[in-house]
Amino acid sequence: MRLRAIGATFGVLTLAASLAACGGSKSDVEQGSAGQELKGASLRVGSKEFTEQLVLGQMTLQLLRAHGASVTDKTNIQGSTNTRNALTSSLVDLYWDYTGTGWITYLKHAKPIADPTEQYQAVAKEDLAKNKIVWEPPAPLNNTYAFAIRQAEGQQLGVKTMSDLANLLKTKPAEATFCIESEFSTRDDGWPGLKKAYGMNVPAGNVKQLDTGVIYTETAKGSTCNFGEVFTTDGRIPAKHLQVLEDDKHFFPVYNASLTLRQQIADKYPQIQKIFAPVAQKLTNDTMSRLNAKVDVDGYEPKQVAHDWLTQQGFIK
Template sequence: MRAPLATLVAILALTLSGCGIGLGTAGGYTASGTLAGPVAGVKRLDGASIAVGSKNFTEQVLLGKMTVILLKSAGADVKDLTNIPGSAAARQAQLVGQVQMMWEYTGTAWLTYLNHDKPIANSHKQYVAVRDEDLAENDLVWLPPTPMNDTYTMAINQATAKKYGITKLSQMSKVPAADRTFCVESEFTDRPDGLKGMLQTYGLPLGESGGIPRSNLLTLQTGAIYDATAKGQCTFGEVFTTDGRINALHLTALQDDKSFFPKYNGSLVIRKDLLTEYPQLTDLFAPVSKRLTNKVIAQLNAEVDVDGREPGDVAYDWLVSEGLIAG
């Protein structure tokens, strides 16, 4: 989900199309096992050579490592290009064929890569629209999406939740005007699917009478927002719904009860030529997608961001625990 502006994609496309791109990844060693359970009977990928990419934040690296491990366990020769710096570079790498498989988010593709102005509120319709357009325009196949939706919302700490009984964004107005303070990223303040639009939707327009003065905004880096919100430096903190730090810091993620934020369901995206040659990839990854709920991925994210474990180890252990591979 964490995507730069669409213009950055265009700039990188021009820059990278004329030369080989150094992705600057940090793949490292990744273990493998033996296919088991629901994927035990999937046709092996012996002889296949597949490059797997990911963006450079925890959830993406975890998903990329799961993909690398499962492919290796099926016999494929895998080039690990996980941890590519930036969404635009990762997308361009797949468009030009340096990366053949990568997890993406429906909202990111629709708004940033395919340049649409407004999201589609229904998550299934959003997926179908992205799936069909990206296949037609770019020969990229979107496998069925995960239940997880890595979108934005606001979070509050335990003291705020107890004091005001807030569980939904529509209840932000219960907080006295002077205490309606927000910890946000700089990009979130200005992007169309960010703070300004959210506040307008929920009747607290930014910078207007009765709304939220800009002096109530504290701009921080992503990781610092969680800690600042937990410590009460602001009442509301911008968070991602699948981030493991929400539970670890005992924050409450508020329900987007007016469905303002776009749907960012994860989906494994595969270049059409690769899937045509190895159609069994669909069956190999179907059980993974079905199991990736918000709760599951948040726990896995926390094992990395809170417990300090390596993403490859977390991904391997989860695949074993789910009976998809045997160690």
């Protein structure tokens, strides 16, 4: 289960038990080393379970502590719905989510908004009105779905866009083989919707369902599949020399990352927006891809990757 994983919805008691096992350790950053704006605040930080979320969660823990807050690590929650439920049921106080997830998964809209600014504004307005959830100004990074192929194979097949891929299915169907996640196979903003949008008739034998990490490995090998479902800020894309196909019909939603928190917390601690706005501005696709690669390719811990980047950017000492 990954970025926009829906997952089974647990009850509050079950979720509380799972959160108790998620963490509880504090960041090594010295409390108040960057300021005392949040002195006296006690905040629980959540995140989903995949690399990017773990890095963002560690950034949040360290920044809050550096500005004087006492923090509790509740990161590494399984799935989007469980993480969101932790926020709305006050088991965590804030975590990073994605505008496309908010619009489609939480607010139940079938059709995404193509313009990133309009998508963010729509999510922020509706979620605040309906659920009293605040979406802070988003980062430029757009961790959306995509399909990728080995660079050399993509050039050989002449496939650069999803429309090219749809055409390949008609001319060389044996070459159009796919690796996808089980959840992606059933999502409206995933496999069923994608096939409909691009008019793709894919033989069942051309599709293999694999775990997320395995998809990158097998796509790079090219034996199980030529085309793998990927996430656009994943550091394994450049590391494994994969070429991302252009979504030329703009089917996939925009997934800009945004710090989310309950209105009660945002109102009580307005300093949070001031602290995190400049951080969000620097989180581009390229930046996040490099940070993710530090974990997934180079083997560093998310905590260390977050600390190093925040230090290099001057956000913490």
